[in-house]
Amino acid sequence: MNPVEISSVKKYYGDIKAVDGVSFTVNKGEVFGLLGPNGAGKTTTIEIMEGLRKRDEGTVRVLGLDPWGNGYELHKKIGVIPQEFTFFEKASPREAVKYYADLFGVSVDPVEILKEVLLDDSANVLFENLSGGQKQKMGLALSLVNSPELLFLDEPTTGLDPNARRVIWEVIRGLQSKGKTIILTTHYLDEAQQLSDRVAIMDHGQIVAIGTSDEIIAEHGSGERLEIRGSKKLANYIKANTELKVDFEGKDLICIKLDQKIDALAALAAAEQSGLNWGEIQTRRDSLDDVFIKLVSGSMDEHGEIKAERSNSKSPNTGGKR
């Protein structure tokens, strides 16, 4: 039995289809990334799996349990960091871990757990005085108190600076190496790529692509292409003198689709023949970014964060804060 099996799950808020028929399976021991822009339905999906939210339709089995009906049982077996994790301001990480241990009725060494999430150096600092990254680490620590096999991390690095994000990644990789199954939502592409064994790309409440990065690129990407720095004139020359599909992308960038490797030779021969100037050359495949933008009808900002560009103002673009 797989840790998570969900099928045709729907959740509507009035007219808004927050989750609109989502199905996937998460395998034991893998890191599964739910990637999508804000408002794509990631948090609603993950909260349905955690038993924090009731689905309207579909079946959900998490560790063999129905999360909504058997939430109390399920919660003893899973670890969760909710989005924008927060805690009692006046409690320290050590006290928080002790508190959770009492609630779960387990005995743990707080320092041991805090070491695991690289927070043992701030074990006695009050929550209100922790940095953003340290707060997330404390969230991770709490999610580990009951030694869960399955972890849900809802945007664990949102709002953190690049260094803090990398530290969190390190912690997550550590958990992965211990064989824990992890479900992670993120709107950072690099995070999904860095951490996930498999990724599901969500948009408008639906999964638009699923698989390993390579599988997604192979399925939805446009294949290999040659890029040449050169003028529009050069682009036109190559187009006229070869059978190749040539696009001038502006800013002196010429893109040539390579159906086979040998096409590159023809393109370069034509360029040389033209007598025009040409600069840098490289061959490229679509990255996950390229595929993502194609699939999600959005774009990324300078931080690699996906911004949804939607004309549809009815879209549930509330940053997943429901």
Place this chain on the structure above:
Amino acid sequence: MMPSAKRTLSDFRVFSRGYLRNKFGLFFGLIFPVILILIFGAIFSGNSSGKITVYTQNQDTGPFSSPQMNIAAQFVQTLNGTLPDGTRISDTWPIRVELVDSSVNFTKYLSDHSASDGILIPAGFSADYAAGQMVNVTVYGNPTSSTSGIVSGTVSGVANLFNLQRFGGSTVISISSATVNTEQTQYVDFLIPGLIGFSILVSPMFSLVNISSEYKKTKLFKQLSLTPLTKMEWLASKVLFYIFLSAVSFLLMVAVGIFAFGAHVTLTVWLIPFLVLGPMLFASLGMLVGTVTKNPETAGVIGNIVTFPMMFLAGTFFPISIMPQYLQSIAHIMPLYYIIEGLNAVMVYANYAQAVIDLAVVAAITAILFVAAAKVFKWRES
């Protein structure tokens, strides 16, 4: 899922530790009510001269063969701190006699003037004294009043003086005491139950309005719902904490009232149900306000609208009886009114029949609010 005392206590521990670390809460929970007692107590401990005014009726109107034979007048003069030969006894003489016309009904007069102390000198006092016959002076007092002991002590002192002077110590003038039904109490006696009510209201109410709306907003409730802690355990731990805090606050205020102002309050087990139900009532009410409102800002506003009128009109700082009738009617719909009235009934007036009624009202309101809060309050939304 069985409710677990261990989880409740664990939550209690974390919450109380957080509370103690929060200077703001500590100030409002424990220090502020004490400051209020000190301020209001100081402002209104009115008769700063220290003399107790005692209404005295001298029914001995004579006739007297000579002014020297008017023993009753000398007795009154001595009660006022001056011996028959004209010497002052002491500058700190504790009572001041206010003579009442001999024709009025004295007990009615005392009650009309909300006086708790009075002295009645009977007709024929001088003649009986001169003849060596027993004569009785009646001292009116209220057992719950701090002044009564001083007055009766002073009167028997004066009576002894007269007995000694004339008959070598044989008792001619005897004292009998009578209870007045009017309840005149010091302001601070009444202020203590009022401010205990104030602290029972303010801490749990403001705190739970704030916590329940903030935790909802920051999703701390959601987070806690992912642990085995149940919402009833959580709520129980909060109620327990505020009962505990109210008890501490109660002891502090009573101690300050007694030691700083010589307040006269009765401490009995009757206080316990009020000190338990009160915090529970307002914790539930706060929870309710914080839960039904959309965000912490609205919760704060609604919380203030509910709390502030109660803070002033339910008998906290001054007695309801001095307010106009329409305000008194408003006070009667406030839960705090019944808590304070009950505390007064127990601590000041020893009026347990009244206390039972108040307790019943408080228990009913508490039950309704607690059930409503527990019902409305959700760990997770669907």
